[in-house]
Amino acid sequence: MAATPARVRYFLQTDAVQDHVDRRHLRHGDVAARLGISKGYWSQLVHRARPLTPQMRARVLASRVFRGLPEADLWERVEGGAR
Numbered sequence: 367m368a369a370t371p372a373r374v375r376y377f378l379q380t381d382a383v384q385d386h387v388d389r390r391h392l393r394h395g396d397v398a399a400r401l402g403i404s405k406g407y408w409s410q411l412v413h414r415a416r417p418l419t420p421q422m423r424a425r426v427l428a429s430r431v432f433r434g435l436p437e438a439d440l441w442e443r444v445e446g447g448a449r
Contacts, residue, residue, distance in 0.1 A: 372445040373415035382439045383412060383432075390431065401425050417444075 374408040387397055398408035402425070418426070419442055426432050426440060 375444050376423060376441045377414045377417055377444060378411050378412060378441050379439060380412055382435075386432065386435060386439075397431055400431050401429055406425065 387394065392406055394412065395405045398405045401408065401422075404423075407416075409423070411418060421435075423441065427437070432440060
């Protein structure tokens, strides 16, 4: 019987994202608007209640808000059920 591949999820690096948002003098509502998502969904991502989808990772990388930040500073790759 073949082993089930580990589930991989990506979660925002909350401290790094918060620090970057603060240094840019933005509110989280501003970031959500620039990403084209609701404040509630952004809050869930920031508080790691929801993983980032591949589409959301692409949006974050393409956003001027996070331009220049390496992926390792933006999110963490988590295998299995842990966060």
